[in-house]
Amino acid sequence: MKTASAILPYFVFQNKPVREYFPALHQQVYGQSLVYFDNAATTQKPQSVIDAIATYYATINSNVHRGVHYLSQQATEAGEETRKRVAAFIHARHAHEIIFTRGTTESINLVAYSYSKLALKAGDNIVISAMEHHSNIVPWQIACEDHGAELRVIPMDENGELLLHTLDNLLDARTRLVAITWISNALGTVNPIQAIIQKAHALGIPVLIDAAQAAPHIPIDVQAIDCDFLAFSGHKMFGPTGIGILYGKEEWLDRMPPYQGGGEMIKSVSFEKTTYNDLPFKFEAGTPHIEGIICLKAAIDFLEALPLTEAHIYEQQLLQYATEQLQQIPDLRIIGQAKKKSGVISFIIEDTHPYDVGVLLDKMGIAVRTGHHCTQPIMDFFGIPGTVRVSLAVYNTVAEIDRLVQSLDRVVSMLK
Numbered sequence: 118m119k120t121a122s123a124i125l126p127y128f129v130f131q132n133k134p135v136r137e138y139f140p141a142l143h144q145q146v147y148g149q150s151l152v153y154f155d156n157a158a159t160t161q162k163p164q165s166v167i168d169a170i171a172t173y174y175a176t177i178n179s180n181v182h183r184g185v186h187y188l189s190q191q192a193t194e195a196g197e198e199t200r201k202r203v204a205a206f207i208h209a210r211h212a213h214e215i216i217f218t219r220g221t222t223e224s225i226n227l228v229a230y231s232y233s234k235l236a237l238k239a240g241d242n243i244v245i246s247a248m249e250h251h252s253n254i255v256p257w258q259i260a261c262e263d264h265g266a267e268l269r270v271i272p273m274d275e276n277g278e279l280l281l282h283t284l285d286n287l288l289d290a291r292t293r294l295v296a297i298t299w300i301s302n303a304l305g306t307v308n309p310i311q312a313i314i315q316k317a318h319a320l321g322i323p324v325l326i327d328a329a330q331a332a333p334h335i336p337i338d339v340q341a342i343d344c345d346f347l348a349f350s351g352h353k354m355f356g357p358t359g360i361g362i363l364y365g366k367e368e369w370l371d372r373m374p375p376y377q378g379g380g381e382m383i384k385s386v387s388f389e390k391t392t393y394n395d396l397p398f399k400f401e402a403g404t405p406h407i408e409g410i411i412c413l414k415a416a417i418d419f420l421e422a423l424p425l426t427e428a429h430i431y432e433q434q435l436l437q438y439a440t441e442q443l444q445q446i447p448d449l450r451i452i453g454q455a456k457k458k459s460g461v462i463s464f465i466i467e468d469t470h471p472y473d474v475g476v477l478l479d480k481m482g483i484a485v486r487t488g489h490h491c492t493q494p495i496m497d498f499f500g501i502p503g504t505v506r507v508s509l510a511v512y513n514t515v516a517e518i519d520r521l522v523q524s525l526d527r528v529v530s531m532l533k
């Protein structure tokens with residue numbers, strides 16, 4: 118068992134606790150200091166990101182791409198700087214393989230619409246897994262319905278691990294895409310995406326990776342893992358809300374039709390014929406989320422300045438400690454016991470409803486998420502209405518976990 122004293126009391130970054138950089142963590146709710154354990158839903162923002170947003174509006178606020186004037190040029194340059202920064206962050210070959218979207222959800226919808234229009238025909242199939250977020254299920258259901266294709270699902274076991282041997286039967290000559298989450302937001306399972314990509318590629322099938330939960334925790338190298346598409350959200354990695362990324366291999370993006378029509382995505386328009394713009398602008402119709410794009414760079418700067426290996430080890434220690442402590446609580450059952458997990462602990466307590474547990478914890482100053490976490494099929498699989506989910510970030514501490522456990526003891530005595 119990992120004793121609390123064997124773990125750093127908090128993660129230190131540039132000579133001070135990393136949580137010092139996050140102003141929202143230093144507030145009281147209901148008269149108690151906030152414990153924020155809802156990081157899989159969205160992370161708090163460091164001061165540098167908050168400052169970047171204010172600076173943008175105080176200085177170069179302007180619409181991009183269309184202006185000849187100074188501010189517009191500055192904003193355009195700053196936005197394109199972020200695109201290069203994102204490309205470097207995930208090791209994309211080209212900056213034009215980075216498409217700005219509203220978030221993971223829109224990135225997946227873009228591929229589901231546009232790639233399916235290119236490649237999906239009646240009788241084809243798409244393969245996803247049993248532990249997908251709704252945003253990596255519903256877009257594929259819609260696409261399959263539209264094109265007369267079949268949606269196939271890689272099953273999982275009671276530990277929350279995918280049964281990968283089933284891939285041999287699921288993938289066939291009519292499989293057009295595998296879309297899979299890297300890390301499950303409800304179970305914390307880290308999936309062996311490399312093995313899945315290799316299996317799919319052996320049959321010439323492209324793979325989309327939902328990296329919404331991976332981007333804040335795992336170094337991403339799209340060329341090394343050789344995925345065809347990868348989607349993630351800025352707000353889950355210390356960045357602003359409303360900005361997301363779709364990475365796509367040039368060879369696919371070039372061939373795919375646009376997702377939305379409008380300004381910016383065209384070269385020329387007449388009533389007879391429209392010519393589409395080059396990558397990446399073909400997929401970026403309308404005024405983008407300029408402030409979000411520009412300030413995403415500040416989030417990546419912060420994330421990359423963190424010593425990632427140490428941060429990962431620290432998060433894993435917190436996960437192990439929290440798991441062991443929570444298991445001491447009578448009648449508490451952890452949902453998702455995969456061997457390889459990220460900092461997510463979902464649990465239920467017998468004879469209590471997750472919602473009631475969440476509400477009482479909130480009144481004690483502890484923010485957790487309750488419910489199905491946009492993964493209803495996972496809840497159905499385990500035969501439960503939902504879970505209480507504790508999701509960790511590098512700014513969480515051992516003391517916060519201790520407070521959670523003590524508070525849960527009180528919650529249980531109140532509810533039972």
Ligand code: PLP
Pocket residue numbers: 157158219220221222223250252253298300301302327329330350
């Ligand atoms: N995929 C996973 C695994 C997620 O955890 C989430 C959000 O929780 C999403 C997709 C959707 O992300 P967003 O709401 O930022 O589009």
